[in-house]
Amino acid sequence: MSPAEVPVPVAIGPSTPAPTLLRKAVVEGGATIADLPQARALIWAGGPGEFPDELPPSVEWVQLPAAGVEDWFTAGILARHPDIRFTSAAGAFAASVAEHALMLLLAGVRYLPEHLRAGSWRQHEFFPHVGTLHGRTVTIVGAGGIGRALIPMLVPLGAHIIAVNRSGRPVTGPGIPDTVETLPAEHLARIWPRTDHVVIAAPATPETKHLVGAEELARLKPSSWVINVARGSLIDTDALVGALASGAIGGAGLDVTDPEPLPDGHPLWVLPNAIVTPHDSNPPQLRLAAFADHVGANVQRFTTGRDLLAPIDTERGY
Numbered sequence: 231m232s233p234a235e236v237p238v239p240v241a242i243g244p245s246t247p248a249p250t251l252l253r254k255a256v257v258e259g260g261a262t263i264a265d266l267p268q269a270r271a272l273i274w275a276g277g278p279g280e281f282p283d284e285l286p287p288s289v290e291w292v293q294l295p296a297a298g299v300e301d302w303f304t305a306g307i308l309a310r311h312p313d314i315r316f317t318s319a320a321g322a323f324a325a326s327v328a329e330h331a332l333m334l335l336l337a338g339v340r341y342l343p344e345h346l347r348a349g350s351w352r353q354h355e356f357f358p359h360v361g362t363l364h365g366r367t368v369t370i371v372g373a374g375g376i377g378r379a380l381i382p383m384l385v386p387l388g389a390h391i392i393a394v395n396r397s398g399r400p401v402t403g404p405g406i407p408d409t410v411e412t413l414p415a416e417h418l419a420r421i422w423p424r425t426d427h428v429v430i431a432a433p434a435t436p437e438t439k440h441l442v443g444a445e446e447l448a449r450l451k452p453s454s455w456v457i458n459v460a461r462g463s464l465i466d467t468d469a470l471v472g473a474l475a476s477g478a479i480g481g482a483g484l485d486v487t488d489p490e491p492l493p494d495g496h497p498l499w500v501l502p503n504a505i506v507t508p509h510d511s512n513p514p515q516l517r518l519a520a521f522a523d524h525v526g527a528n529v530q531r532f533t534t535g536r537d538l539l540a541p542i543d544t545e546r547g548y
């Protein structure tokens with residue numbers, strides 16, 4: 231076998247042996263599984279606290295296991311390895327998270343929390359509060375992989391979609407119609423009074439901390455629901471609690487919170503117009519298979535010299 235035909239050596243960490251799905255993904259991607267000292271790439275399935283202090287000079291690329299990588303920046307891992315390409319798992323879990331976001335939004339708009347709490351037939355009391363997504367405007371802030379998965383779920387329900395991304399370039403993909411309006415993040419202030427509901431799916435960076443605060447919440451409608459499936463830090467929790475308690479907005483559906491885990495006794499647990507799920511939009515039983523698919527696609531790209539999926543931009547922080 232000539233050197234050109236030798237499969238690219240790829241290591242998997244931190245557990246030994248590596249999960250079967252990851253091993254299969256590496257091999258089907260055209261590489262061979264190797265120990266770290268001989269590897270040209272590292273597929274990492276653990277957290278930043280377990281990551282090696284040093285990597286061998288042969289390593290050119292590291293695949294991280296999560297879409298959100300703020301903890302890796304905080305730990306200084308990317309800064310310690312400036313010559314290595316890092317990729318995240320952005321987009322790998324989009325379908326599951328988008329489905330969860332839609333569930334939270336529909337539950338709020340259809341007044342499901344109060345229905346679940348009801349112990350008697352309160353039809354006429356509930357009627358004024360039950361809404362619809364048909365003909366309503368839903369804004370997706372951070373319309374990346376999750377947004378591209380969510381839009382085709384919303385369109386059949388008759389919602390008008392505003393997609394907000396960094397560049398303002400039109401969001402495209404399977405099932406995304408030309409009627410989707412795309413705006414750059416710099417125009418976000420114009421969105422709040424226009425929209426009926428908001429889905430937060432943006433990355434957590436210093437610039438996006440408290441992206442939704444008291445001022446933004448005050449500009450929404452009393453019927454608006456705010457859904458957060460990104461990171462808790464994107465919403466000012468104290469401002470959100472105030473807006474929910476006063477009725478300034480219709481409600482909030484949160485799969486992520488700040489602080490997280492949300493402490494027992496926190497107002498968000500008892501406010502009737504708050505739905506909190508424990509960061510399970512991407513549950514473990516779905517996560518590994520989705521990550522393995524992402525790994526397989528990126529290994530194939532690496533072995534054939536193509537651009538990798540979800541490269542991390544150290545300047546932007548995601």
